[in-house]
Amino acid sequence: DAKTTQPNSMESNEEEPVHLPCNHSTISGTDYIHWYRQLPSQGPEYVIHGLTSNVNNRMASLAIAEDRKSSTLILHRATLRDAAVYYCILQLDSGGGADGLTFGKGTHLIIQP
Protein backbone atom coordinates (compact mmCIF):
# COMPACT_ATOMS: atom_id res chain seq x y z
CA ASP A 1 0.00 0.00 0.00
CA ALA A 2 1.19 3.47 -0.79
CA LYS A 3 1.89 5.32 2.46
CA THR A 4 2.26 8.92 3.52
CA THR A 5 4.75 10.65 5.81
CA GLN A 6 3.83 13.76 7.78
CA PRO A 7 5.56 15.70 10.54
CA ASN A 8 4.24 14.82 13.98
CA SER A 9 3.45 18.41 14.88
CA MET A 10 3.65 21.97 13.60
CA GLU A 11 3.06 25.31 15.22
CA SER A 12 1.85 28.53 13.64
CA ASN A 13 0.50 31.89 14.63
CA GLU A 14 -3.08 32.99 14.28
CA GLU A 15 -3.95 34.85 11.06
CA GLU A 16 -0.81 33.59 9.30
CA PRO A 17 -0.70 31.04 6.47
CA VAL A 18 0.09 27.45 7.32
CA HIS A 19 1.73 24.95 4.98
CA LEU A 20 1.30 21.32 6.02
CA PRO A 21 3.58 18.95 4.07
CA CYS A 22 3.00 15.34 3.12
CA ASN A 23 5.36 12.94 1.38
CA HIS A 24 3.99 10.05 -0.64
CA SER A 25 6.92 8.82 -2.73
CA THR A 26 5.29 5.46 -3.59
CA ILE A 27 2.06 6.98 -4.89
CA SER A 28 0.60 5.27 -7.94
CA GLY A 29 -0.89 6.99 -10.95
CA THR A 30 -4.45 6.33 -9.85
CA ASP A 31 -4.14 7.37 -6.20
CA TYR A 32 -6.00 10.47 -5.13
CA ILE A 33 -4.58 12.60 -2.32
CA HIS A 34 -7.09 13.32 0.41
CA TRP A 35 -6.82 15.51 3.48
CA TYR A 36 -8.96 15.18 6.56
CA ARG A 37 -8.72 16.95 9.89
CA GLN A 38 -9.86 15.99 13.35
CA LEU A 39 -10.79 18.64 15.87
CA PRO A 40 -10.54 17.74 19.58
CA SER A 41 -13.23 15.27 20.68
CA GLN A 42 -14.75 15.08 17.20
CA GLY A 43 -14.69 12.70 14.28
CA PRO A 44 -12.49 13.48 11.28
CA GLU A 45 -13.87 15.83 8.65
CA TYR A 46 -13.03 16.03 4.97
CA VAL A 47 -10.93 19.01 3.93
CA ILE A 48 -9.91 18.61 0.29
CA HIS A 49 -8.67 16.13 -2.29
CA GLY A 50 -6.89 16.15 -5.64
CA LEU A 51 -5.12 14.03 -8.26
CA THR A 52 -2.63 16.12 -10.22
CA SER A 53 -3.72 19.72 -10.35
CA ASN A 54 -3.77 22.15 -7.48
CA VAL A 55 -7.18 22.47 -5.85
CA ASN A 56 -8.92 25.20 -3.91
CA ASN A 57 -12.05 25.18 -1.80
CA ARG A 58 -13.50 27.31 0.97
CA MET A 59 -11.47 25.53 3.64
CA ALA A 60 -8.00 25.23 2.11
CA SER A 61 -5.80 24.80 -0.95
CA LEU A 62 -3.94 21.68 -2.02
CA ALA A 63 -0.67 22.03 -3.88
CA ILE A 64 0.54 18.83 -5.55
CA ALA A 65 4.12 18.45 -6.74
CA GLU A 66 4.62 17.83 -10.45
CA ASP A 67 5.95 14.31 -9.78
CA ARG A 68 3.12 13.74 -7.26
CA LYS A 69 5.55 12.46 -4.66
CA SER A 70 4.57 15.18 -2.23
CA SER A 71 1.77 17.61 -1.53
CA THR A 72 1.08 20.57 0.72
CA LEU A 73 -2.15 21.57 2.42
CA ILE A 74 -2.36 25.34 2.70
CA LEU A 75 -4.51 27.15 5.22
CA HIS A 76 -4.41 30.72 4.01
CA ARG A 77 -5.17 32.44 7.29
CA ALA A 78 -5.14 30.17 10.30
CA THR A 79 -7.56 30.71 13.15
CA LEU A 80 -7.67 29.08 16.57
CA ARG A 81 -10.45 26.85 15.23
CA ASP A 82 -7.97 25.30 12.80
CA ALA A 83 -6.04 23.66 15.65
CA ALA A 84 -6.49 19.96 14.88
CA VAL A 85 -4.77 16.80 13.68
CA TYR A 86 -4.46 16.84 9.89
CA TYR A 87 -4.32 13.56 8.00
CA CYS A 88 -2.92 13.12 4.51
CA ILE A 89 -4.32 9.96 2.93
CA LEU A 90 -4.05 8.21 -0.42
CA GLN A 91 -7.21 6.75 -1.86
CA LEU A 92 -7.18 4.26 -4.70
CA ASP A 93 -9.33 5.41 -7.57
CA SER A 94 -10.73 1.90 -7.72
CA GLY A 95 -11.99 2.30 -4.19
CA GLY A 96 -12.01 -0.89 -2.16
CA GLY A 97 -13.22 -0.59 1.37
CA ALA A 98 -10.36 -2.24 3.20
CA ASP A 99 -7.67 -0.27 1.46
CA GLY A 100 -9.72 2.76 0.69
CA LEU A 101 -8.56 5.02 3.49
CA THR A 102 -5.69 4.35 5.88
CA PHE A 103 -5.24 6.98 8.55
CA GLY A 104 -1.73 7.43 9.92
CA LYS A 105 -0.95 9.56 12.95
CA GLY A 106 -1.24 12.84 11.07
CA THR A 107 0.19 16.25 11.95
CA HIS A 108 -0.91 17.95 15.14
CA LEU A 109 -1.31 21.62 14.23
CA ILE A 110 -0.97 24.07 17.10
CA ILE A 111 -2.14 27.64 16.57
CA GLN A 112 -0.75 30.33 18.83
CA PRO A 113 -2.90 33.43 19.44
Added chain:
Amino acid sequence: NAGVTQTPKFQVLKTGQSMTLQCAQDMNHEYMSWYRQDPGMGLRLIHYSVGAGITDQGEVPNGYNVSRSTTEDFPLRLLSAAPSQTSVYFCASSYSMTGSHSPLHFGNGTRLTVT
Protein backbone atom coordinates in the same frame (compact mmCIF):
# COMPACT_ATOMS: atom_id res chain seq x y z
CA ASN B 1 -29.61 17.22 8.11
CA ALA B 2 -28.29 14.94 10.89
CA GLY B 3 -25.49 13.28 8.88
CA VAL B 4 -23.94 10.34 10.77
CA THR B 5 -25.36 9.74 14.24
CA GLN B 6 -23.66 7.51 16.78
CA THR B 7 -25.13 6.34 20.07
CA PRO B 8 -24.26 6.18 22.87
CA LYS B 9 -21.62 8.89 23.26
CA PHE B 10 -20.07 7.19 26.28
CA GLN B 11 -20.24 3.63 27.60
CA VAL B 12 -18.58 1.69 30.40
CA LEU B 13 -18.63 -2.10 30.26
CA LYS B 14 -17.31 -4.85 32.44
CA THR B 15 -15.10 -7.52 30.91
CA GLY B 16 -17.25 -10.18 29.25
CA GLN B 17 -20.31 -8.01 28.72
CA SER B 18 -21.73 -7.53 25.26
CA MET B 19 -23.18 -4.43 23.69
CA THR B 20 -24.08 -2.81 20.40
CA LEU B 21 -22.81 0.55 19.19
CA GLN B 22 -25.37 2.17 16.95
CA CYS B 23 -24.67 4.11 13.76
CA ALA B 24 -27.24 5.68 11.48
CA GLN B 25 -26.90 7.97 8.46
CA ASP B 26 -29.60 9.90 6.61
CA MET B 27 -27.65 10.67 3.42
CA ASN B 28 -28.57 7.48 1.52
CA HIS B 29 -24.91 6.48 1.47
CA GLU B 30 -24.03 3.03 0.22
CA TYR B 31 -20.70 2.72 2.01
CA MET B 32 -20.44 2.58 5.81
CA SER B 33 -17.55 1.67 8.04
CA TRP B 34 -16.36 1.43 11.63
CA TYR B 35 -12.99 2.66 12.88
CA ARG B 36 -11.37 2.59 16.27
CA GLN B 37 -8.93 5.19 17.52
CA ASP B 38 -6.58 4.54 20.40
CA PRO B 39 -4.67 7.32 22.22
CA GLY B 40 -1.99 8.87 20.02
CA MET B 41 -2.86 6.59 17.13
CA GLY B 42 -4.51 6.99 13.80
CA LEU B 43 -7.81 5.35 12.94
CA ARG B 44 -7.92 1.63 12.22
CA LEU B 45 -10.66 0.07 10.12
CA ILE B 46 -12.71 -2.63 11.88
CA HIS B 47 -15.46 -3.57 9.42
CA TYR B 48 -17.08 -2.00 6.41
CA SER B 49 -20.10 -2.42 4.17
CA VAL B 50 -20.56 -1.44 0.53
CA GLY B 51 -24.33 -1.80 0.66
CA ALA B 52 -27.25 -3.42 2.45
CA GLY B 53 -26.62 -7.10 3.04
CA ILE B 54 -22.87 -6.86 2.35
CA THR B 55 -20.17 -6.60 4.99
CA ASP B 56 -16.46 -7.30 5.09
CA GLN B 57 -13.54 -7.21 7.51
CA GLY B 58 -11.08 -4.40 7.85
CA GLU B 59 -7.71 -4.31 9.56
CA VAL B 60 -8.79 -5.19 13.13
CA PRO B 61 -12.06 -7.21 13.01
CA ASN B 62 -11.50 -9.68 15.85
CA GLY B 63 -14.01 -9.39 18.69
CA TYR B 64 -16.52 -7.40 16.62
CA ASN B 65 -19.54 -8.30 14.50
CA VAL B 66 -21.52 -6.15 12.09
CA SER B 67 -24.63 -6.45 9.98
CA ARG B 68 -26.24 -4.18 7.39
CA SER B 69 -29.93 -4.94 7.07
CA THR B 70 -30.81 -1.43 5.86
CA THR B 71 -28.95 1.30 3.98
CA GLU B 72 -29.29 3.65 6.97
CA ASP B 73 -28.00 1.54 9.86
CA PHE B 74 -24.70 -0.20 10.54
CA PRO B 75 -24.47 -1.43 14.14
CA LEU B 76 -21.23 -2.71 15.65
CA ARG B 77 -21.52 -5.53 18.17
CA LEU B 78 -18.97 -6.38 20.82
CA LEU B 79 -19.52 -10.03 21.65
CA SER B 80 -17.53 -10.29 24.89
CA ALA B 81 -15.87 -7.03 25.84
CA ALA B 82 -12.18 -7.01 26.76
CA PRO B 83 -10.03 -4.19 28.21
CA SER B 84 -8.13 -4.11 24.88
CA GLN B 85 -11.34 -2.85 23.27
CA THR B 86 -11.24 0.35 25.33
CA SER B 87 -11.14 2.96 22.58
CA VAL B 88 -13.05 5.65 20.73
CA TYR B 89 -15.17 4.21 17.94
CA PHE B 90 -16.08 6.18 14.84
CA CYS B 91 -18.65 5.32 12.25
CA ALA B 92 -18.29 6.80 8.76
CA SER B 93 -20.29 6.77 5.56
CA SER B 94 -19.74 7.70 1.95
CA TYR B 95 -21.82 7.80 -1.20
CA SER B 96 -19.52 5.20 -2.74
CA MET B 97 -16.03 3.83 -2.25
CA THR B 98 -15.56 3.22 -5.96
CA GLY B 99 -14.03 6.30 -7.44
CA SER B 100 -12.45 9.01 -5.43
CA HIS B 101 -15.00 11.76 -5.30
CA SER B 102 -16.91 10.62 -2.25
CA PRO B 103 -15.53 11.98 0.99
CA LEU B 104 -16.15 10.07 4.18
CA HIS B 105 -18.58 11.62 6.67
CA PHE B 106 -17.82 10.72 10.27
CA GLY B 107 -19.93 10.62 13.40
CA ASN B 108 -18.69 12.18 16.62
CA GLY B 109 -17.68 8.88 18.14
CA THR B 110 -18.51 6.56 21.01
CA ARG B 111 -16.03 6.53 23.86
CA LEU B 112 -15.94 2.99 25.29
CA THR B 113 -14.21 1.91 28.48
CA VAL B 114 -13.97 -1.75 29.42
CA THR B 115 -12.98 -2.46 33.03
